Amino acid sequence: MPSDAYRDIASLPPALRFLAGGGEATKLILERDWSDHPLGPPEAWPDILKTTLSTVFNSPESMILAWGDQAQTFFFNETYFPLLGPRLGWAMGAPFQVVWADAWQQAKPIVEDAFAGRSRHFIDLPWKLDTDRGKADTWFSFSYSRVLSPAGDVAGLFIFTNETTERVLADAALRESQEQLRLVNATLEAQVAERTADRNRLWQMSTDLMLIAAFDGTIEAVNPAWMLTLGWTEQALIGKPLFSLIHPDDLSHTIDGADEIAAGQNFARFENRYRHADSSYRDIAWTAGPGDGKIIAVGRDVTEEKIAAEALAAAEDQLRQAQKMEAVGQLTGGLAHDFNNLLTGMMGNLELLQLRIARGRLDDAERFVIAAQAAGRRAAALTQRLLAFSRRQTLDPRATDINCLIFGMEDLLRRTVGPTTDIDVISGAGLWVAMIDATQFESAILNLCINARDAMPHGGRITIETANKWLDDRAARERDLAPGQYLSICVTDTGTGMTPETISRAFEPFFTTKPIGQGTGLGLSMIYGFARQSNGQVQIHSELGHGTTICLYLPRYAGDALMPEEEEAIATAEAASGETILVVDDEATIRHLIDEVLEEQGYTVIGAGDGAAALKVMQSGARIDLLITDVGLPGGMNGRQVADAARMLQPGLRILFITGYAENAAVGNGNLEPGMELLTKPFTMFGLTAKVAEMMKYVGG
Structure with a gap:
């Protein structure tokens, strides 16, 4: 339904007509799932909330309603949308202090005053916020007042708000422009006198570079810091084009910046390299903008900072390399241990077989052959797990119905975990198709169930749950995935749980918390490798004493799953x-x-x-x-x-x-x-x- 429809009372069911007039804000209310929210569905909201919210939604002014005396539920009207920036998609109905988490320490005492009846009004109050422009200094004018229920209890908080950042910055720019106009429009003698009288301490003593230049780059004024930092005197620079001092690789970038300042753009940090009088170059970070038809800029030498940053980056690279080598050492040590055992089994049995054949004793030769073959199969399984961990195993992906696959494994899983452990399978309805190697997936689920069983030495319950997941930018970022549609397959146990240290190392090859001889330490690393090679991810959620949940995320496949009869035809x-x-x-x-x-x-x-x-x-x-x-x-x-x-x-x-x-x-x-x-x-x-x-x-x- 288009947003204009939400302004018409007749377009809404009777129980929701208090939302009429809200436009896109009403749409956000109706699209949110309120089933798990403390307020419940909108139809059941108290009348005072409905009335107050209707006032907010129908106001042309920017308004907020924070409902509740503890965890305030955040509501806002359409006029307020531009102030939310990146929060807009999820803020409606979220807790106030979550929506404005980065400003909560500043807002909390104001909210508490308002709840105590001390309503306040603020003009051009500065806030440091995470906006759609990134971290920024902003200014707001607003008033807070509480909303009382018929019984006189505090029911919520009504906020009238308006961002004044643009006006505050414009006023500041205007004041700066007026000051520059006063300084520059006077005669040359008056300018020198004013610089000496009014700006002497700042201009003369500052270690930062100060610059006034025409939009074409002609230098009109510099402070003595240019001599300290770049070796140039004021007399050598006045009237000279600043572009002649710029490193050739930075020239185009600097000319574009000057053009943008001429068009009204301000820069909080603009970096380029300036030539020193000794022909070397220094890295300068500028704060620059227009003022009275000129470029007004203050620069700081950041050469040493950049050198330090490069040195730090190099040190971090060395640390990462050392960590890689430590991981390689752990990997090769575990690999050598396991393979030496397997090779001993194969070579020993073959030598015994050779001796028996040489002596003509063939009665039990098959026993040695079978033992050597078993060691070979175990070695093959070990290499497959290592390749899975490193995402180098050869997969045979096919369009697969995950629910059907897990259903076919249930008997095997129940026999594997034993009678003291219950298994519940919760199959998501309408589960999407995944393009995966079914054998590797079955191995992953079996490994997860065995790990879950081992974490419950006295028995317990394992739950396997499948579901469809839409991951937005934030949710995908949290899981190290690209945004989009995924299947989630979660295995949960009621066991001992893991410490944060164990979780951080769980996917390392050969890392295991099991006693010697009871685990190779490759199970989870194989699952991780399989998930990543399938363009998915695996995550662990665990708490000591409260069990563990391990979730596989696999990307949705747009086609249909391969039918059983097709699988059978392939195998014939x-x-x-x-x-x-x-x-x-x-x-x-x-x-x-x-x-x-x-x-x-x-x-x-x-x-x-x-x-x-x-x-x-x-x-x-x-x-x-x-x-x-x-x-x-x-x-x-x-x-x-x-x-x-x-x-x-x-x-x-x-x-x-x-x-x-x-x-x-x-x-x-x-x-x-x-x-x-x-x-x-x-x-x-x-x-x-x-x-x-x-x-x-x-x-x-």
């Missing part, structure tokens, strides 16, 4: 029938392993150790049904470049990239073309053959 594979596959990998062991497995499946396999060798095979005219290539290859061509060149020779060729590291740029930043797939190392032979069979279904189709 067919048997091999003699197709030819070109395998490109510089690691001979892996290449021969793939050759062996695929040939056993009935495929014809051609191997190549680099991109050049692969292209020679393609150029030979041999019919290739599928190209399998590592992404990272030697010789100047990566796997994606080999694939593109192969498709130039054989359009429509199906490509399977294999990689142990997510070189996203090499494979198209996650946007593979049709007929291209990705398989992450380490993979099982079953996983390889299933993926190949799946892709072969479409060959020639």
Whole structure:
């Protein structure tokens, strides 16, 4: 409904007609959700509030109503809008002291006086406020008076207010202009006499540079500080163009500034570099503006400040580098510990297997094979968690119904956390679709539930809640996200909670509060990496003794979720029938392993150790049904470049990239073309053959 409609009583339901005439202010009232507000819905507000608010809304003057004798609810009319600046979108109905938090210390005693019956009137009272112009000095004229209920109790506070900043500054500028006019319009002798008599102490003794110049830059007056700061005498500067003293890189910027001052602009801080008499340059910060057709400016040498700031920035960079190296040390230490354990398991079992085979004892050889494979799978899981933490894991994002995914996990989650822990799932209605790797998401939810269970050693309750979230600029900034639409998935426990120190380190790799041997310290770091790689975020809210809530924020996907039958069709594979596959990998062991497995499946396999060798095979005219290539290859061509060149020779060729590291740029930043797939190392032979069979279904189709 347009705002003009809110001025017509007939356009509003009877219970809300007291809001008529408010225009955009009425619109803000109606658009706000009052269900959780202490005042409740507007229809149920007391008559005295309705009457007073109607007076405020229908007044052409700028008015505020602060309702309540404790936490005053803030109301305002349309005329007041320009004074709110960045607060306008959320201020209606918020607490007075929250809306004007940056001025509350100054306003509080005035409010208390008004509530005590000592109504006051102020003219041009200065305030330091955060406005739509940024932090600024402002001036206001206003009066405060209390509103009494029929019983004589204080019901609220009525405020008539008007910002007078523009007039106050204009008056000050006018006074300054008049003073400059008095000084400059006199004869040269009178000007010298006046400077000596009226400005001698300030002009002569100030260490700040003082300048009067024409709008074309001709210097008309300078103080002795120019000699102290820049080595120039007054005689050397009078009549000289100030632009001749400006550093060449700052000249255009300074000329533009002079033009803006000529147009009436004031500058609180204008920086440029001036040439010293010894040909060096000094950084000068100016306060400048127009006065009686001249440029009036006061400058301060900030060269040392800038040098100090640069030194501080360099020190901060060194500190950040030291912190990075400490994190790398922690990461490599934990990684070496875990991998040495896993390698010991793999190498030990393989050595034992070798001894048994040499002695002809094969009866329990399978036990050593299974143990070595288990250690290998654990090593693969460890690398995936590390890649997730560093946001380098290879994801397979698909349009996903999060509610459906969590519903399918409920039985697994309940079995995992055990009978002493209850799980509640609160599914948000109409939940949006997310473009995510479903497997990584399931792993994240499982990790969060296991952490929650461990935080409740005597049992408790885990709540998984999904919802749609619109994040405005402020909410997005608080979560380190871009504004927009997100899904939130929050896992809450009733456990022991975390200290602030634990929260600050929770996402560090290998950091854990669990006893040795009961946690790798990679669970939360993996979740953090998955969220960030999915263009989302994860946040922790916790209090000792009151439990923990960890929320995943994932961006909304505009399309529809993939249906279960589509997933099933993707997973369906067919048997091999003699197709030819070109395998490109510089690691001979892996290449021969793939050759062996695929040939056993009935495929014809051609191997190549680099991109050049692969292209020679393609150029030979041999019919290739599928190209399998590592992404990272030697010789100047990566796997994606080999694939593109192969498709130039054989359009429509199906490509399977294999990689142990997510070189996203090499494979198209996650946007593979049709007929291209990705398989992450380490993979099982079953996983390889299933993926190949799946892709072969479409060959020639």
